[in-house]
Amino acid sequence: MIRVEVRNVSKRYGKIIALDRVSVTIEKGEYVCVIGPSGSGKSTLLKIIAGIVKPDEGEVLFNGRVVNEVPLEERGIGMVMQDILLFPHMTVHDNVIYSVLVKHGSYSLAEKVGKEVLTDFDILLWSDKYPDELSRGMQQKVAIARAVVSGAKLLLMDEPLGSVDPRAAKQLRYELRELVKDLGLTAIHVTHNQEEAMSIADKIIVLRRGRIEQVGTPLELYLQPKTLFVARFIGGEVNFIKGYVKNGRVETDVGVFNPVRRFKDGEKVVVVLRPEHVKISRSRVEGASKGKIVKRNFLGPLFRYEVEVNGAKIISKVPRNLGVFRVGEEIYVKFERVGVFKYPRVGLKEAIVYE
Amino acid sequence: MVDKLTVRNVVKNYGSVRALRGVTFSVKKGEYVCILGPTGAGKTTLLKTIAGLVKPDKGQILIDGNDVTELPPEERGVSYMPQGYALFPHMTVWENVAYGAFVKSVELKRAEEALKIVGLYHRRWSKTYELSGGQQQRVALARALAAGSEIILLDEPLSALDVLIATELRYELKDLARELGFTVLHVTHNSEEALSIADRVIILRKGLIQQIGEPWEIYTKPANLFVANFLGEVNVLEGTLKGLREGASIVDVKGFGEIYLRSRIKEGWHVVVVYRSEDIILSREPQSSYNCFKGKVSWREFLGTVTRYGVEVNGIELKVDDYGAPRIEPGSKVYLYFPSEQGFLYSYPREGLVKALGVE
Numbered sequence: 001m002i003r004v005e006v007r008n009v010s011k012r013y014g015k016i017i018a019l020d021r022v023s024v025t026i027e028k029g030e031y032v033c034v035i036g037p038s039g040s041g042k043s044t045l046l047k048i049i050a051g052i053v054k055p056d057e058g059e060v061l062f063n064g065r066v067v068n069e070v071p072l073e074e075r076g077i078g079m080v081m082q083d084i085l086l087f088p089h090m091t092v093h094d095n096v097i098y099s100v101l102v103k104h105g106s107y108s109l110a111e112k113v114g115k116e117v118l119t120d121f122d123i124l125l126w127s128d129k130y131p132d133e134l135s136r137g138m139q140q141k142v143a144i145a146r147a148v149v150s151g152a153k154l155l156l157m158d159e160p161l162g163s164v165d166p167r168a169a170k171q172l173r174y175e176l177r178e179l180v181k182d183l184g185l186t187a188i189h190v191t192h193n194q195e196e197a198m199s200i201a202d203k204i205i206v207l208r209r210g211r212i213e214q215v216g217t218p219l220e221l222y223l224q225p226k227t228l229f230v231a232r233f234i235g236g237e238v239n240f241i242k243g244y245v246k247n248g249r250v251e252t253d254v255g256v257f258n259p260v261r262r263f264k265d266g267e268k269v270v271v272v273l274r275p276e277h278v279k280i281s282r283s284r285v286e287g288a289s290k291g292k293i294v295k296r297n298f299l300g301p302l303f304r305y306e307v308e309v310n311g312a313k314i315i316s317k318v319p320r321n322l323g324v325f326r327v328g329e330e331i332y333v334k335f336e337r338v339g340v341f342k343y344p345r346v347g348l349k350e351a352i353v354y355e
Numbered sequence: 356m357v358d359k360l361t362v363r364n365v366v367k368n369y370g371s372v373r374a375l376r377g378v379t380f381s382v383k384k385g386e387y388v389c390i391l392g393p394t395g396a397g398k399t400t401l402l403k404t405i406a407g408l409v410k411p412d413k414g415q416i417l418i419d420g421n422d423v424t425e426l427p428p429e430e431r432g433v434s435y436m437p438q439g440y441a442l443f444p445h446m447t448v449w450e451n452v453a454y455g456a457f458v459k460s461v462e463l464k465r466a467e468e469a470l471k472i473v474g475l476y477h478r479r480w481s482k483t484y485e486l487s488g489g490q491q492q493r494v495a496l497a498r499a500l501a502a503g504s505e506i507i508l509l510d511e512p513l514s515a516l517d518v519l520i521a522t523e524l525r526y527e528l529k530d531l532a533r534e535l536g537f538t539v540l541h542v543t544h545n546s547e548e549a550l551s552i553a554d555r556v557i558i559l560r561k562g563l564i565q566q567i568g569e570p571w572e573i574y575t576k577p578a579n580l581f582v583a584n585f586l587g588e589v590n591v592l593e594g595t596l597k598g599l600r601e602g603a604s605i606v607d608v609k610g611f612g613e614i615y616l617r618s619r620i621k622e623g624w625h626v627v628v629v630y631r632s633e634d635i636i637l638s639r640e641p642q643s644s645y646n647c648f649k650g651k652v653s654w655r656e657f658l659g660t661v662t663r664y665g666v667e668v669n670g671i672e673l674k675v676d677d678y679g680a681p682r683i684e685p686g687s688k689v690y691l692y693f694p695s696e697q698g699f700l701y702s703y704p705r706e707g708l709v710k711a712l713g714v715e
Contacts, residue, residue: 165393166545193518199663218657223680236522297526298571299550319678354517
């Protein structure tokens with residue numbers, strides 16, 4: 001297993017700053033997802049860890065040893081990309097054993113290792129098939145098997161499920177995580193799909209414009225986002241409501257909140273409300289504000305409501321089995337959990353813009 | 356009133372591939388209909404047939420009651436937005452959007468409005484290649500809107516966008532279509548997208564309609580195993596129908612015991628019981644004297660709004676969604692309660708479970 005340390009790494013492409021003093025540690029055996037919008041530097045970070053791209057500044061360490069000058073093929077890395085690069089004229093079996101054969105020149109060894117990996121991946125039955133006889137999801141599974149067959153200890157994946165049918169991808173992501181854990185690998189998985197990251201990562205690195213916004217477990221990012229951007233990016237739709245601090249409390253159009261942190265009186269703030277934490281009821285409850293349902297969308301497990309409270313619009317999500325409300329209905333809303341942030345100097349729109 | 360659009364018994368084969376095998380449905384004026392199905396279901400072929408880009412082997416397309424099957428695309432009063440954006444790269448955003456309006460000789464004001472709606476009016480003088488993928492998609496959408504047709508056909512209009520943007524944009528799309536009075540057919544493979552904005556959903560599989568209905572209806576009363584599975588996360592349990600008691604079906608489920616269900620089937624005894632992951636109730640203490648089984652949490656994952664648990668009951672693994680943050684540790688003993696009004700009952704499929712559920 002490999003412990004990866006990235007220390008103060010920067011990378012520029014001409015005028016564009018792809019990575020700006022990025023420092024992060026990935027522990028042995030961890031499954032880490034790197035997420036962020038396009039152009040946030042995700043792939044550059046992965047390529048620097050792989051040794052495909054050299055950083056302008058900073059160091060990459062594997063198990064405490066600086067590897068900046070170690071070439072890609074000597075880093076003990078398996079790589080998987082979004083575009084599935086299998087040899088089309090070779091069977092699954094031959095695709096998988098190819099790198100062992102090239103590396104060690106021993107057909108019997110390659111056969112033996114190949115069989116083990118094909119068994120681990122539960123794809124022994126596909127051995128004699130050619131890539132074009134398999135679905136994209138199956139092909140990617142073969143590509144991953146091939147990436148780890150020659151004994152890689154670190155698996156680097158750039159959008160590995162990006163070209164797989166979305167439904168198949170949901171299934172494959174769990175298999176992927178299980179395999180990585182069974183094989184005892186350290187894995188770094190780049191994705192733009194926050195749900196994918198939430199469901200399989202031990203730890204998530206959120207990148208934006210070449211900088212780390214936050215590193216944490218899925219639950220930490222969801223419950224304690226450090227920035228407004230992370231709050232918007234993680235966990236689906238979210239409400240942002242402007243307010244002011246008065247006597248230590250936050251006053252907004254939709255209600256009054258007690259912030260966890262202390263803010264100065266008169267300070268402008270943004271309250272973050274997750275739709276699933278906006279509770280709707282027909283009867284008046286302590287601390288609730290009056291509102292009216294103005295729109296309803298059915299999401300399957302949940303209903304999504306747009307609620308008007310004092311002229312402001314907020315979104316609420318309520319489990320289908322916990323009651324259904326009508327458009328036009330007068331109701332009460334209560335907020336189970338809020339985050340309060342200082343109003344960003346760059347403005348709210350700029351602070352959360354997804355680019 | 357005459358339906359805005361009628362598709363009547365449409366059949367289309369590509370060689371030995373049967374893309375559409377007799378598709379019939381009607382859409383009312385102003386309705387927003389989503390066509391949902393897996394890859395290869397025939398969704399795109401269906402849209403192209405309506406647009407006039409593909410000629411059906413059999414059947415008719417009627418618009419406002421008139422048979423248009425033999426009419427060329429430009430005479431049908433239909434705007435088609437293909438998947439991937441067929442924009443003119445050398446033209447500006449404005450030229451791309453106004454082009455559709457120009458060809459159909461409608462007011463340019465519509466092009467202006469459409470661009471404002473998709474939030475790209477400020478980029479109207481940019482060349483389309485300077486825009487991001489999401490922005491290009493929005494330009495294509497604006498062009499379809501600006502063309503002034505009453506029927507808009509959208510093929511996966513949001514699939515190239517980031518999930519976050521796509522989610523925000525879909526509600527705008529629906530509101531916009533309603534405001535402008537468009538009749539829309541929107542093809543997607545994303546069930547949440549379809550459920551959330553459609554007035555009605557058509558579920559297509561292998562060229563055949565599986566079910567047509569309002570989102571709530573198809574979600575809570577799926578016509579078959581495929582529909583149940585395609586619309587969400589389900590648990591499928593094989594069992595034997597033992598009889599009826601007080602209007603409830605009694606099913607003996609392997610590894611569980613008796614489960615009582617409100618759902619009924621007409622005949623047969625070899626059955627499958629289907630429960631959505633959010634309809635099974637997870638608790639530390641038994642919630643009921645029936646339909647309640649002891650299990651053990653084998654894994655869990657936090658997905659944001661819900662925490663999904665893998666729970667093993669006598670060697671059978673179930674997926675159970677619990678609203679909120681994780682609250683029960685893996686390894687814990689738990690009880691699963693299956694509310695009798697929530698489960699679906701189907702005859703065991705002749706083609707086998709895997710094929711019946713299959714999404715590819």
